[in-house]
Amino acid sequence: TWVTPDAVLAHATAQSSSPTPRLVGRYPARTPLKDKEWPAIIEKALRAVQDSKALQGYDVVPSMLTDQYDLIGWLQALRAIHQPKDWADVEAAKRRLAFEELLLLQLKLLLRREIDRTPRSEADLEGTRVTQLGMMEAGRDVLGFRLTAAQDRVLTEILRDMQGPAPMMRLLQGDVGSGKTAVAMLALLAAAGSGWQGALMAPTEVLAEQHMMKLEQLVRAMPLKQRPRVAILTGSAKTKERRAVYASLADGSTGIVVGTHALITDALEFKKLGLAVIDEQHRFGVKQRAKLQNKNTPLPHVLAMTATPIPRTLALTAHGDMALSAIDELPPGRQPVLTHAHHDTPATRNKMYRAIRKELEAGGRAYIICPLVDESSSEIMAGIKAAEEEHRHLQQTGVLGGAKCGLLHGRMSSEDKFAALQAFASGETPVLISTTVVEVGVDVPEASVIIVEHSERFGLAQLHQLRGRVGRGKRASTCYLMTPHKTALTRLQVLTRSQNGFTIAEADLQERGPGDFLGKKQSGRDGLSYLKAAKLPEDRQLLEQARAAAAELLQEYGLEPSGWPKDLLAALKDRNLPDLDLSE
Template sequence: MTAELDLALERRIGNRSAAVIEKQLGISTVGGLLTYFPRRYLTRGELTPINEIPRDEEVTLIARVLSSNTRKMVQRKGSITDVVVSDDDGQAGLRLVGGTDYRGKVPGTLKISFFNGFRARNDLLPGRRALFSGKVTSFKGALGLTNPDYLVLDEDPFMAGGGDAEKLAAMPIPVYPATAKLPSWKIQKAVEALLDTMDLDALPDPLPADVTAREGFMPLGDAYRLIHAPKSADDWKRSRQRLRYHEALVLQSALARRRAQIAAEEATARKPVPDGLVAAFDANLPFTLTAGQAAVGETFAAELGRDSPMNRLLQGEVGSGKTVVALRAMLQVVDAGGQAALLAPTEVLAAQHYESIRRTLGPLSGDGLLGGLGSGPAVQVTLLTGSMPTAARKQAMLDAASGTAGIVIGTHALLSDNVSFYDLGLIVVDEQHRFGVEQRDALRAKARKPPHLLVMTATPIPRTVAMTVFGDLETSVLDELPAGRAGITTHVVGLAENPGWAGRIWSRSREEIDAGHQVYVVCPKIGTDDDGDFSPGEAAPGEAEPVNLGPGEADLDTGPVRELASVTAVVEHLAQEPALKGVPLAPLHGRQDPAVKSAAMADFTANRIKVLVSTTVIEVGVDVHNATLMVILDADRFGISQLHQLRGRVGRGGLPGTCLLVTALEPGHPSRRRLDAVAATTDGFELSQEDLKLRREGDILGASQSGGRSTLKLLRVLEHEDVIARARDDAHRIVAIDPDLTAHPALADAIDKYLNPEKEAFLERG
């Protein structure tokens, strides 16, 4: 019966239906449709008349469409479809809530908005009757629904046969993720046809019998039946619990099996060397390592000294000293005769790391052979980027290939096929969310034996949070700031409610400059010719991170179109700004010539430039101790992680830092939630949780970093940590006894079907 799940869908539901399912959903097998679970369920008990809708609560209502209108959004690309509905039986009036007077609203009507609602635009035509379910929100004084689930009742075969909505809603109605040309009810009919032709009870169960008994789970066949065709709410809830644990155990077993395989790989042990580079480095440090840095360093030293690869994630607050800890690990590898490669996401950051590491090493940084092979402890640090002059790049490549360079710092240029290493022993990936797993894998392939791997992040992004919860990587945490780091105060500067603050921003900047300090100004795009109105999932022009909107976070702002701040326009404006008269300022962005970028950063570091107007190229790694103020214009265009990273550039030299998050959005706009969250705390781990709530896990086992469609079907990281923890314990127990899962063929087969070789490879690469 395992072959049943791989069977072509047309063999069970016919060519015509199968062709539509494959075209619209990308599903071509029996197993694919069987595990295409309903998004949610609608029931009679949830129905709410329009005149009784509560604020900020989930409601379900049956209504008839009065009108539908689609318009372009003014703040970003895309459209909004506004659908006005009325109670189908003509019930009157919206209830007054909290004393609010809904004047101007037609009694008994409600506006429903769909962000990029292409399917809704086609489905919800005037006169049609539909079931809507979602959370009631308030925007600009009016109640409404944003992106609710819906079911067009006029199209349902039951309704066409003369049934009424009351009877239809008496049972749970599965609502499937649908498309414009394939509504939920058609998917439901295809699934029903599939269930009628399958012997579900013959499917092998991946869950061991003792786990099924302990958890009190229903049989697997019943779970598949009742999740798609429940007779009661208890049916789909119990089936979801069963299949959710099924999913968790399969994933955790894959991770446990991969972990065991990695532990069995043979790496080159890089044992600590007495009186080598690490000892000399520690002796020359002008400060004392924090307790956290020392503890993490001991862990790294022990794991690098083993003949199995270290595979570790280092999480740390912005400014917690991750780079120093990573440098000590690199020096230990060099002491043992190997090389270390540090992969950075931008040339600015790579150059900063290069200068910072050479400066930190002091007399230990020099030319010559690998540490321990010369007259005294020394290590050559080499920079390799794509924009370097040809001669310099060739020399850097020669140094890496010959082993002359002990530490090689670079960008994507390190991944080039013509770059090789003499003996690559450790890969350090900085700000790992900026790289795809394929890129890290390309660097791993340059080592003779599986290298040790260390990935670092300041604010865990959703995918990182998910991976660490699932336990794929060993995790180290630095949550203590080194002595001398001052606090950062963050304020939301709302120009909609306080337009006069626009000028105050620059006079506040002048105060910092007059006090001898420097200022960053960050813009979401480079030039006025860029298209600043970008939609979710697209990279914002000028190197800004795409903002993934949270649930219900459609852009409902109907104000005038505004031009987003650009580096070129802001530089021109500030040159004429009276408060900054005579202040030296410079632009910095990714399209500049590398020499121009380097000169701008050098001038800012040397305090010759007082105001640096930049894109997010200064997001990580840039370390100018004299900078105390950061102004982020159109801050609502950036994600939580990016805002936290950006503000970490100030307050680095013992001077208090201030970050101003400037936005033109109104206070009630959903997108301001991100800004309020960042202003409320400097705890990066707390922010990562909020980020995950807004952006979802992303494709845990794929290249996608956040948002979009997740490989996970029923598991949600924040909601089901207890399920994941139990499944992890079960998986580790099973794999410890049976590493190859020989005694658990159904579980092994489920792993192969769930992950497939490509996805499982991500576990190794990530």
């Protein structure tokens, strides 16, 4: 394997025999080789490649693309990255090697999409056709609000895809409170109204319960003859309840089911699954998504949803096998959430508690978010607020005017979590002390204040999600981002200045890098871990070019591997690329 320079290249000190400084490679220090040994080894390796008969004319990128995108050849790039004459050589080599990586990744993602959409049986040829929209329109009529132009546009894109015969594979993203769930539920009603079944899979029971409550409210408001039967299935369901849901899905009497991972157990069978909606899809792997999709023949449509807006550069690398839809406007009347970032001192905390007491007295409700469930014995985590301890402290001290406080975290039973949310929603406990289990999907319109303790421990996009738990009703709302570190205030100012999730997502990407943004370190077999020469988001323009080039190649060569250039096909089979069956 080739060792590429770590910091690309650096100016070396001028040698006495050289009139001007030259560029030298800087190589990993983890090898036993000394810096002065590298040049001779690199030269020998480059000559071996140049003289190799097997590599004569080798180039993964077809000549039609090197000409079109003004790229240097593979061997020239290899020599230029290791032995550049000047910075122009470095840039040309970097651009060529980065383009190759991005091209292969985009090709593989587009191929995966096409293969997934290719009919595998006579039933697939007929496809899953969703064309009867009467039930969906009945649901739209009783929503209680008009869809925004962005929601209308995205729903149209989804309905167009679901007309079949090829299965839809679409990623729906939008800002906090933009109405993704309403669009998804209308799509599920369209599937049920066309004689198919719909499934909505959420990563947590709390979120599944919230979705079920909203779906039941919608269905109960619809005309009796147009109501689908709905059900919920989670891991905590009693045996009798689970068997009843299994039976109703197998005989087709349940039209829409909401659930967690329980929906992909082997024992569960659908009579006619037509649409699978996967909420917070980043919490599920490709294989889990495929397991739900394979619950039916013909293949059902798939609508994946993400709670946090994803910058386009990441959407194309992490989700490039899916069509993209974005709800990029908020419903009218949504008030911006006044956001304060505070250095946590006794004075600022007392001021904040006074403001919260005043809001509670006026009928508002407050979330208090802690990073931990209980106090940690770790030195590193010493002093970090924990939900259980904070709950005891606030109840005992009465600093919130004696308001009753609820507690919610992931270790609680499903029944206790549901009860805590119900008590908060009803006002029985106007303060809810919680971990980030409320980050997505929890909708209490009366909630008007949220405090995030140790906000420096959260990403900007996650803080924006948490802030989105308030400002969902008519009350003016406030978010307090508390941190014991003054140095953290600068990054938190992004949230005090902006309410736009897409803007905040870009800032988060710049700060944390693509691996952390998507919640995974770059070590797995995913698109991001594969990239070495390409850097995101800096190479966004090159990514767009590679995406267009990949589409051209797919159009040119089709899905039959035997027709592809051998160097390109060999590179596509590289095991370091994301998994894909490209057997001839």
